[in-house]
Amino acid sequence: MEQNAKKRVWPKVVLSAALVVGSLFLLQRLLVPKYVDDIIEGAFIAEYYREERKDFDVVFVGDCEVYENFSPVVLWEDYGIHSYIRGSADQYIWQSYYLLEDTLRYEKPDVVIFNVLSLQYNESQSEAYNRMSLEGMEWSPAKVKAILASMTEEEHFLDYVFPILRYHSRWSQLTPADVEYLFTTKTVSHNGYYMRVDVRPAENVPGGRVLADYRFGDNAWKYLEMMADLCEREGIQLLLIKAPSLYPYWYDEWEAQVEDFARERGLPYLNFLELAEEIGIDYQTDTYDAGLHMNLSGAEKLSRWLGNYLTEELGLTDRRDDPELQAIWAEKIAAYEADAQAQYEYYGMTEADSRPTDAGEGI
Incomplete structure (x- = not known):
């Protein structure tokens, strides 16, 4: 009889455990930020994994100076990249x-483009920014290493493994979107590009303050060396860039260090601040936040110039004859144009107000 009693108890124990685990999972899904309405930048990293064709010719890595300044749609429409x-x-x-390590689990691009502004940081500055970069990564050895390399003194690894430990008190911040996107989410970028069509001219841009030391830190240099080494081992062309953002200030001393590194490693380096006039960028019309980032007009000009460079200088070929890619990009272009039109209407603008056809002179 004792054995029979045990047999009857075990299913109840298993069911109870399953209910507890299931409830905690649902609670965690409810409480973690969804990044679909306000701070949508936190959704960008996760969107990569939903891509149908992870055989990209070019993969950008970096901060807002890549995701707000370059348009993959233009690279495809004009160059088949x-x-x-x-x-x-x-x-x-x-x-x-x-x-980049994580990306190489799925594909090996021909070119990796890295924006050098983040060299200014030798250690993580903010848990909030850490989470927007790391939480969207799928679990892999690369994610584990990224978390360990990024955590501030106040952070704990288990909070990334079980986000409910970090977000358990987020009840007061919940919105209808937290319920709507409990299990699924909407796409908020265009292959990682964050679109803005509004215009705010660059005026009274602050100059750089005097720094005690202009040298980049050892940790920053270590990871740039690692990136260059990884690309070299994998046969990937690493292209270093500085986006044409006027602020944060880019010091001449920083520029000299990047130029020296690129020369020593035999890497191409493009400073778009110096190329802005050639590209045709107008800081009165091509930025939406007074020079920090490009709006749609500026991003499309910059992307046309870059596409020409990638084709003429780095030898990328036109893939618009691939019928599957054609179909994929047709949907992406439709979503891109619909987003642009919705923003024109929201800001009371027309396409002609913020999207001139002049694409600059090219290279």
């Missing part, structure tokens, strides 16, 4: 490196 931006807010270079 299949590209994706694995960017996130304040993405630190160690996060860029491990995102």
Whole structure:
């Protein structure tokens, strides 16, 4: 009889455990931020994994100076370049490196483009920015290493494994979107590009303050060396860039260090601040936030110039004869144009107000 009693108890124990685990899972899904309404940058990293064709010619890694300044749609429409931006807010270079490692689990792009602004940071500055870069990564050795390299002193690894430990008190911040996107989410970027069509001219841009030391830190240099080594081992062309953002200030001393590194490693380096006039960027019309980032007009000009460079200088070929890619990009272009039109209407603008056809002079 004792054996029979045990047999009757075990299913109840298993069922109770399953209910507890299931309830905790649902609670965690409810409480974690969804990044679909306000701070949408936190959704960008996860969107990569939903892509149908992870055989990109070009993958960008870096901070807002990549995801707000370059349009993969233009690279496809004008040059047949299949590209994706694995960017996130304040993405630190160690996060860029491990995102590249993570990307190589799925594909090997011909070119990796890294924006050098994040070299200014030698350690993580903010848990919030860490989470926007790391929580969207799928679990892998690269994610584990990225978390360990990024955590501030106040953070704990288990909070990333079980986000409910971090977000258990988020009840007061819940919105209808937390319920609507409990299990599924909407796409908020265009292959990693964050679109803005509004215009705010660059005026009274602050100059750089005097720094005690202009040298990049050893940790930042370590990960740039690691990125260059990884690309060299995998036969990937690493292209270093500085986006044409006027602020944060880019110091001449920083520029000299990047130029020296690129020369020593035999890497191409493009400073778009110096190329802005050639590209045709107008800081009165091509930025939506007074020079920090490009709006749609500026991003499309910059992307046309870059596409020409990638084709003429780095030898990328036109893939618009691939019928499957044609179909994929047709849907992406439709979503891109619909987003642009919705924003024109929201801001009371027309396409002609913010999207001139002049694409600059090219290279």
